[in-house]
Amino acid sequence: MTNIKSSSAKIKKFFRALGPGLITGASDDDPSGIATYSQAGAKFGLATLWTALITFPLMAAIQEMCARIGIVTSVGLTTTLKNHYSKTLLYLMMFFSVPAIILNIGADIAGMGAVASLMFPSISPMIFSVAFTILLVILIIYLPYNKIVSVLKYLCLSLFLYIAVPFFTHPNWGNVFRSTLIPTIKFDKDFIEIVVAILGTTISPYLFFWQVTMEAEDVKSSRQLILARTKIVKNEEDAATTEKKESNFISLLIRKMRLDVNLGMLLSNLVMFFIILATGTALFGHGINQIDTVEQAAKALEPVAGKASYLIFTIGVIGTGFLAIPVLSGSLSYIVSETFGWKGDLNSKFYQAKPFYIVITVSLLLGLLINYLGLSPIKALLYTAILYGLTSPILIAIVLHISNNKKIMKENTNSKLSNFLGFLTLIVMTVAAIALIYLQF
Template structure:
């Protein structure tokens, strides 16, 4: 309720100025394994030579991980936030070489940081929880609680702090992304910098989505399974969006002189092939196993 009221009443730039400090909480995931008994030689060996298993659960998890790495909602959120930030400063949006270089560094650092955090979360679950018989986690609270008898209160509070911090970050991003999708589809007035009366349908989607999220928790739907299924759907839809982005990025009538280079197209094409192959394999196993 606090976040909902804040993003409706105050300009999002002010809210973001506070919420961005919760990013620091992500660092706790990196710290947790160092408070536990981790077999580091095995971790390094398994990272370089991963175990691949041709099974439904394994491929489902692979598609989910790929889906959370390249999530479709990020395309909407990142683009609109960049545009609104420029408008808020009263500047004219000019895409030049300097701006593209700045955005590239921003994206590179963000992807590196998010994947490092994801690696350590997987490391904590795989090397700390699983060997101690914790194979099924229904809620994030259980994940934090499971660390207490194994690693003590320090790891428990670190993980719990990270969960709360990422929750505060995720609420406006996910609900706001959905609102931008609806607004662009139905040509509504949009923007978190708008007052409520200026963009009622836009803010209405945010309110409804947050209420649905609360109700899902109250009626007993497993949130962890819900996140997994959402990530799988991201993994299935992301290849289509990658193709659209590659098409736009190579269209000179849209991009002018800033079309993709050879390496960008090669990496983009490789990413598409990998994600499409994983999605096809998952669908194949769903119907054959």
């Protein structure tokens, strides 16, 4: 009994130690990601499974750089750009990022409403979408950041539902291993488009901003806690002692962060792999190749793979929506607020940070309004992923430059491996974007 309690305590301690990396990775598998992976599986079967092996190291490398920037600077990515780079670059980043994030929020809200209506057919998707939007606004504004993090961590568990789905679809595991280890590449518009969408939804620019900001928030909280416990007063110490303590503190946080980020990105890519596997087996294998709405993706699984897999898929879309939308809207508000110098963060009360929370509210309302444009949720989700795929090379280049800038990062600049993976990510995303643009014309 003592051993069970001890193991349970260790698991809880380990789970509590995980933070921004886990949430970042989990929120990457939002309804946008789920729709993209489902479309890939339905349209091309197991042909895109190999992308999970490519995206994991690239995604982990970029998010580790972002996390390190947040730890070292203690400010958001937008503030770092504002302090060290030209305003043109700052506004260019806003121009590319804000519309994509709003479209992503709208697509996620629409997707959640659509699958909720499947579970309760008498209620229209729009009513669910409005209800989800109101609930999200209330939760984000009135829950303190620590509570939001706790809720988001437990919502991460909903992603494990997707890992169970393929076991209802009985795949040929020999084909699965071959498709995973031997890349299939088709030089046609549809295939390149879905590969760019997969890359865009896994290496999403909004996650860069979220990772930097959340690590910066954690650094501030940790530093305040240490100061409160030890009652260290910097001006009573000599400069060398203070600098050494600060350096050791940063090094410790970076070591802890790497485990957190790698586990988060591994979870994200495992979920992506299993969704492609589930839909590639259940839908493509039975001639269902076109998915036009999120609810079709869920509903198509039921006759082929059973009611359990259909319910898992549906509940997962709603759970990941509640996980991802606070991350999306929070990222957007940090971008806008830091650009214009507005005070506020997720730790602040509404009356302390009205502009910050107003941006979040407006982004959710604009996202909801996208539902009235007549754009199908699955199309909006795919367009979002493709837009991320086209814009992420610019932001990856910015992250690479910052993380190699000694003026900003001091002794914590990129290692040779980080630079290799970072520049490889930049090349892969740029080539994919160019290929997509070329095929459009």
